[in-house]
Amino acid sequence: MSGQDMRVVLAEALASVAPEADFDSLRDEEDLREALELDSMDFFNFIVAVHKATGVDIPERDYPELATLAGAMAYLGR
Amino acid sequence: MNEFRMPSLGADMEAGTLVEWKIAVGDSVRRGDVVALVETDKGVIDVEIFDDGVVEALCVTPGETLPVGTVLARLTGLATEEPEEASTPSRVPAARPKPPKRPESPEAVTSTAASSGREAEAHATPGARRRAAELGVDVMQLTGTGLDGRVTLADVEVLAGFANGATAVELPAASPAPSRTPADDPAAAMRRAIAAAMSRANRDIPHYALFRDVDLGRALEWLADHNARLPPDQRLLPAALLAKACALALRRVPALNAYWHDGGLQPAEAVHLGWAISLRGGGLVAPALHAADQLELPVLMQRLSDLVSRARRGGLRSSELAEATCTVTSLGERGADGVVGVIYPPQVALIGIGRISPRPRVVDDAVVPRPQATFSLMGDHRASDGQTGSRLLDVIDELLQEPERL
Numbered sequence: 001m002s003g004q005d006m007r008v009v010l011a012e013a014l015a016s017v018a019p020e021a022d023f024d025s026l027r028d029e030e031d032l033r034e035a036l037e038l039d040s041m042d043f044f045n046f047i048v049a050v051h052k053a054t055g056v057d058i059p060e061r062d063y064p065e066l067a068t069l070a071g072a073m074a075y076l077g078r
Numbered sequence: 079m080n081e082f083r084m085p086s087l088g089a090d091m092e093a094g095t096l097v098e099w100k101i102a103v104g105d106s107v108r109r110g111d112v113v114a115l116v117e118t119d120k121g122v123i124d125v126e127i128f129d130d131g132v133v134e135a136l137c138v139t140p141g142e143t144l145p146v147g148t149v150l151a152r153l154t155g156l157a158t159e160e161p162e163e164a165s166t167p168s169r170v171p172a173a174r175p176k177p178p179k180r181p182e183s184p185e186a187v188t189s190t191a192a193s194s195g196r197e198a199e200a201h202a203t204p205g206a207r208r209r210a211a212e213l214g215v216d217v218m219q220l221t222g223t224g225l226d227g228r229v230t231l232a233d234v235e236v237l238a239g240f241a242n243g244a245t246a247v248e249l250p251a252a253s254p255a256p257s258r259t260p261a262d263d264p265a266a267a268m269r270r271a272i273a274a275a276m277s278r279a280n281r282d283i284p285h286y287a288l289f290r291d292v293d294l295g296r297a298l299e300w301l302a303d304h305n306a307r308l309p310p311d312q313r314l315l316p317a318a319l320l321a322k323a324c325a326l327a328l329r330r331v332p333a334l335n336a337y338w339h340d341g342g343l344q345p346a347e348a349v350h351l352g353w354a355i356s357l358r359g360g361g362l363v364a365p366a367l368h369a370a371d372q373l374e375l376p377v378l379m380q381r382l383s384d385l386v387s388r389a390r391r392g393g394l395r396s397s398e399l400a401e402a403t404c405t406v407t408s409l410g411e412r413g414a415d416g417v418v419g420v421i422y423p424p425q426v427a428l429i430g431i432g433r434i435s436p437r438p439r440v441v442d443d444a445v446v447p448r449p450q451a452t453f454s455l456m457g458d459h460r461a462s463d464g465q466t467g468s469r470l471l472d473v474i475d476e477l478l479q480e481p482e483r484l
Contacts (some may be wrong), residue, residue, distance in 0.1 A: 010213045019391050022360060039410050041386040044315055051310040060305050060313065 001054070006073050013049035017042040027072040048075070082151040084144050087118055087399035088185045089423045090275035094118045095143040096150065107153070107413050112395065114150065119271035120363045121264065121389075125352055125396040131155045177192040198297050281422050283338075290471040292478055294434055294449045300481040316434060317408060320451075322484045324406050325349045325370035325427050327473035333462050334427040334470055335403045335456075343426065343461050344365040352402030352422065353382065355389040363389050364405045364422060366397035375484060409411035416452035426461040427470070430454035 011023050014036065021036045026075070033043055047066065051058055054076060058066070066072040084094055097115040107113055112124040131153030138150050232345040297319050328335040328349045336345040351370035356362045366384055370378060388394050407430040409418050417430035432452040439448040453474060457467040477484060 017387075017390075018358065039356070040315055040317060041231075041383055041387075044313075045383060045387065048311045051295075058310055060092070060302065 001077065003073065003077070004017075006076050007069075009050065009053045009076075010069060010072055013046050013053060016049050017045045026069065029068055031067055032069065032072075033067070079134075080128075080131060080153045081149045082113065082153060084146050084150055084158070085125060085396050085400060086146045087123060087396055089278070090271040091118055091120075091146060093143055093145045097122055098140055099136055101133050101136075101151070101163055103133050103135060106155075107131060107133060110397075116396075117265045118399075119264070120399060121343075121394065122392045123394050123396055123399060126405060127153075129147045129153060132383070191306055219276060233234055239362035265360050268357075268422070272361060275422065276420050279423050283421050283423065285421060286459050286464055286466045286467065287458050288455045288457070288471055289416065290453045290455075290475055291437075291439075291450050292453050292475045292479060293439060294451055297478050297481040298434070298449050312376065314375055314379045315382075317410075318375055318382060319354065319478065319481055319484055320383060320408060320431055321351060321367065321370060321371070321379055321406060323477040324404075325351045325367070325373075325473050326477055326484070327470050328404050329371045330473050331466060331470045333466050335458065336426050336461065337403070337424040338426050338458055338461050341460075349375065350403045351400045352405030352425070353385060354405055354407040355386055357389065363392050363394070363399070364407075365389060366402035368397070368401070376401060404429065406431065416454055418454060419456055420457055421456055426458040428456040429458065429469070429470075429474075435454050 014021060014023060014026075014032070018036045018038060026032075026035055028040070032038060036042075038046065043063075047063060048059055050056070050066070050072070056076060058075075062075065063074045087094075094116040095118075097117050099114055101107055101111075101113045107127050108130050110126050113127045114125045114126045116123050125141045132155040133151060135152045136150070137152065138144060138148070142346045144150070162314060164388045199363050205330055294316070298316065301319065302315060328351070330343050333343065335349055338344070348369050349371040350366040350368050352364040352366050354362055354364040364390075366386065367373070367381055368380065373381065385394075385398070402422070402425065404425055404427050405422050407417060409417055411433055413433045415435070416432035419430050421428045430453065432449045432454075434445045434449050437450045438445050439450060440446075441448070453471055455467040456470050457464070
């Protein structure tokens with residue numbers, strides 16, 4: 001999956017949990033939960049959406065690696 | 079013949095705007111069907127009907143803002159059904175006025191109906207005053223269930239129902255819209271609704287608060303082990319365990335799973351757990367997880383996730399907003415350590431859960447780090463005492479020490 005594709009997947013996953021969020025102003029290193037005011041359930045649903053779109057399993061212990069866009073891109077790119 | 083009225087979706091709702099009909103004249107409807115979309119201070123709500131029947135007439139058109147209690151549609155084919163409340167035993171009505179004090183004599187009617195001055199204005203809404211005048215009753219004698227305890231049109235209509243031997247009273251379709259229109263600024267409207275409900279709760283309810291630090295080590299270990307074997311969409315969040323423990327505990331301490339009506343405790347027949355969800359635009363909503371004590375954890379988790387999604391994007395159902403029997407406010411992983419909240423009337427208790435964090439705890443004479451959360455119980459002292467509240471926290475703690483049994 002190309003970097004651009006990954007960005008689209010992540011944007012769609014975030015849009016599904018935070019429809020009112022402004023994805024364009026989100027910086028790569030920003031903490032997603034802080035920036036988009038995601039609670040535990042939103043973050044859970046974000047992980048589920050990414051899993052469904054990519055097929056990547058993402059064990060619970062790896063959740064912190066998906067805390068930022070940059071982190072999520074690196075994780076999915078492995 | 080039966081009537082479908084603008085429902086009261088909580089103590090803070092006075093009116094709603096019909097957005098769309100989901101039914102047409104001639105349609106058959108069943109209890110629980112979504113028949114209309116209504117805009118309220120809590121967003122656009124899917125409104126369900128309480129009876130089976132055939133739609134005979136739609137009395138209002140989309141765009142109209144209507145007080146709670148306004149007849150929206152008429153149904154036929156309900157030969158075996160009693161009016162709404164009798165046919166839905168599991169539903170505790172959201173508002174119940176005092177039984178009517180009927181004037182003793184014609185003179186009394188004249189004198190009481192005449193008190194329509196400034197006092198009456200503060201005590202009742204314009205629609206309620208007008209209807210009361212038509213019926214010749216004194217609004218000052220009614221107990222209000224509206225914002226700030228004001229008498230609403232719905233209160234007068236229920237009174238009219240009692241007075242006429244439960245014959246439903248027809249309301250003109252073009253009843254006056256309240257000054258407040260939820261549609262123009264949703265965030266501000268929600269703020270006002272919360273302000274009114276919470277001010278009333280804080281004024282009327284003598285709260286007591288109790289605390290318990292619960293060791294969640296075993297629960298979290300069980301959860302990690304459970305989740306390690308499952309794909310992301312089937313995993314559980316700690317919130318599911320906490321909600322289930324609260325629901326089971328409420329079943330065992332029914333005095334806290336109840337409503338306070340007319341100076342008396344009215345126990346609920348099921349545990350419909352309210353779950354407070356904060357909205358990013360500001361404000362919060364606490365829809366019910368129906369019969370949460372009966373749900374297996376995976377189902378409860380799914381329902382919770384669905385509830386949060388619909389709170390965010392719209393599509394909460396009227397039964398979810400009107401029927402919570404006790405609310406839980408969980409601050410989440412990044413919240414504060416504990417919470418003293420305000421009970422949402424007519425409920426009689428609020429369970430607070432602070433964030434889960436590692437803290438020192440004495441276990442077998444040694445101080446060890448354990449993941450813990452501070453649970454709090456706000457109780458309505460009119461309805462229960464600290465002993466009952468303590469019992470609830472005891473049971474929650476006990477249940478969370480055996481997560482595999484939840």
